Amino acid sequence: MVTTRLSPSLAPRRATRPRHARAALALAAICLLAPALGNAAGPVPTAPTDTLSSATVQRVVQICASCHGEDGRSLRPEFPVLAGQRSNYIQRQLKALRSEERFEVHRSGDMQAVAGWLDDAAIRSLGDYFERQIPLSGRPSGASADVLAEGQRLFIKGQPERGVRACASCHGDAAEGAASFPRLAGQHAPYLLQQLQAFQARQRPHGILMEQETAPMSPAQLQAVAAWLQTR
Template identity: 40%
Template sequence: MRTNPYQFTPHIGQWPVTGGLHQGMRPMLVMTMLLLLVTLALLPHAARASESANGVDAAAAQIAGQVCSNCHGPAGVSVSPLFPRLAGQQEQYLAAQIRAFKAKTRSDPEAHDYMWGMATLVSEPMIDALARYYASQKPGPGISGNPARIEAGKHLFEQGIPERGVVACASCHGAGAEGSVIFPRLAGQHAAYLVRQLEVIQKQLRSSPIMHGIIKNLKPDEMKAVAEYLQAQ
């Protein structure tokens, strides 16, 4: 039960020792220095991004692998649906989003909590290089879901809901939901992430005037259906 991390946890029966440097000190010190040197010698593997001979693209690949991958997964195929998959995403869309995080103009709660800080240090050439890197990665496989909802989602994606002014998603995002220029790829994206984006755009927490106009009347079960269809692609 002595697990309070805020408080020291004295062990009864331990008393201080007086006296100088203990003889056993030396091996520990030598070991520390040796291990430090070994580690430092191995560090070139974790190549400094800016010093890479292959230029900014190689540096972007390193940053993607060492930093972005912590949430967005190896090569942009994330595991947790809290974080979008980036592999195969449209290059211009990605660059615009990173710039929006950096400029703090994309201000949905998750952007604020996770991405504002991460984007602060990304230079302009690096933004473009990261966008190029992820755009060129192979998208992850689709994730199957409820067949009835997928069917309903497919209908909504391809036909929209004309009577409520919901334009067919495919008209901008492409028949295969592969996206185009500034219209993001949606195919294979995590359903939970897509639903969350529809919510924050609908509530105008994420600024996207065109999308807001189209989906302002979309209902939660419709969001879920279209998201599940897209995730399965």
């Protein structure tokens, strides 16, 4: 098994974020989200059709845009692209952040503060909204042709002799995701690499499957896959 040691900047923030800082983030989220969500902090709706009005969704999306870009098309590599992402995946991640099941790498504490003020209707509406948006097209990653070819090979075919399964078997041949498996095509390479490292280091406890998938991969292989996916 190859174990990648994350740098201090990738260590979980639960142990390092001061309590007063988290409280300040939560207060900021309340001030921003409460007017937009109205009754979101009240009883949690359970009906599948119970979603927010389009006007309210747009107001919440404006808050998301401060980090994730207009309509989820993030231009900053530390923030994931949400446009075109699978709704089921977005919903699952927001609920995991809300319940503090997901807390592993930088800035997830900020998202916990935000997700804590989203009820099921808001989460469902946001997931559906971002899935409908046009994703970013592939962009050069700065990696060499050899590295990109290796990333493509690993994604499409894997490396069976080392126990590396093809990423496409879950995420689709075009990396567009399927059902609860996320879209990876066009995602920022630095963000993808960080998440792959977090899975390998077991810092995303709800990602048991990905822990197994990344365990036999070398650091160079993780980088190659991430670089290639940004170009899709």
